[in-house]
Amino acid sequence: MIYVECFMLIMVTCFVSMSLGDIGDVAEAPMIGHDSNGLDTSWYDARATFYGDVHGVGTQQGACGYGDLFKQGYGLETAALSTALFNNGYTCGACYEIMCTRAPQWCWPGSIKITATNFCPPDYTKTRDIWCNPPQKHFDLSQPMFLKIAKYRAGVVPVRYRRIPCAKAGGVKFELKGNPYFLIVLPYNVGGAGDIKYVQVKGTRTGWITMSKNWGQNWTTGVVLTGQGLSLRITTSDGITKDFINVVPPSWGFGQTFDGKFNF
Numbered sequence: 198m199i200y201v202e203c204f205m206l207i208m209v210t211c212f213v214s215m216s217l218g219d220i221g222d223v224a225e226a227p228m229i230g231h232d233s234n235g236l237d238t239s240w241y242d243a244r245a246t247f248y249g250d251v252h253g254v255g256t257q258q259g260a261c262g263y264g265d266l267f268k269q270g271y272g273l274e275t276a277a278l279s280t281a282l283f284n285n286g287y288t289c290g291a292c293y294e295i296m297c298t299r300a301p302q303w304c305w306p307g308s309i310k311i312t313a314t315n316f317c318p319p320d321y322t323k324t325r326d327i328w329c330n331p332p333q334k335h336f337d338l339s340q341p342m343f344l345k346i347a348k349y350r351a352g353v354v355p356v357r358y359r360r361i362p363c364a365k366a367g368g369v370k371f372e373l374k375g376n377p378y379f380l381i382v383l384p385y386n387v388g389g390a391g392d393i394k395y396v397q398v399k400g401t402r403t404g405w406i407t408m409s410k411n412w413g414q415n416w417t418t419g420v421v422l423t424g425q426g427l428s429l430r431i432t433t434s435d436g437i438t439k440d441f442i443n444v445v446p447p448s449w450g451f452g453q454t455f456d457g458k459f460n461f
């Protein structure tokens with residue numbers, strides 16, 4: 198029995214050091230915590246790299262469906278998430294605090310706060326430096342955010358991260374896209390938990406219609422709603438629901454954005 202346990206311990210130790218090389222282990226026990234609304238704010242381990250240039254060129258648009266991140270209020274404080282964190286786009290809009298850890302030669306002290314605005318896709322053609330492949334938790338930060346926590350030359354660093362409530366200025370915004378037969382609503386600048394699990398829309402002549410999530414945060418319905426004023430009902434991942442009543446006037450058009458006036 199004791200022999201078996203010892204053997205297993207050696208196996209595990211070997212495996213961890215083999216697979217993680219010299220950038221530190223990612224198996225520290227999380228520090229458990231919850232904010233008052235039930236968001237899991239425990240610290241976990243991951244890694245971080247960067248993409249795009251110093252001005253955030255290369256980080257715009259992306260798999261969440263957001264557009265000009267500066268106009269939409271996200272700025273440079275953004276990251277692309279690996280499959281393990283992206284959750285098929287349900288995590289888009291979530292906010293994280295991230296600090297570089299366990300690499301004293303590469304890390305700066307302090308932490309950054311970012312919003313998830315993109316997806317870091319897996320690459321199954323490479324056999325090394327495949328940080329975004331499942332099951333690894335990985336943040337591909339905008340370059341300016343990476344440089345606040347680590348040196349450029351590090352390339353990749355071990356980090357600790359936790360979910361934090363999103364502090365957003367102004368109301369939730371709703372961008373309407375698509376065509377008369379396929380309405381797309383993109384909610385952005387979402388405070389509180391920040392990530393959305395459920396969206397409903399109501400025309401002045403309809404009841405509440407449940408929208409389905411496409412890739413990212415594009416929520417859609419095939420119900421024709423042109424010419425009707427619209428209300429939106431948003432539920433964030435922590436279970437909080439808010440109704441944005443008549444935020445869209447009947448004269449709305451595709452490509453327009455409307456202000457929900459308040460936030461989570």
Ligand SMILES: *[C@@H]1O[C@H](CO)[C@@H](O)[C@H](O)[C@H]1NC(C)=O
Pocket residue numbers: 259260261262374375381411412413414415
């Ligand atoms: C969201 O919808 C817009 C408008 O159709 C489209 O251009 C964009 O590619 C979509 N984004 C995602 C991530 O699905």
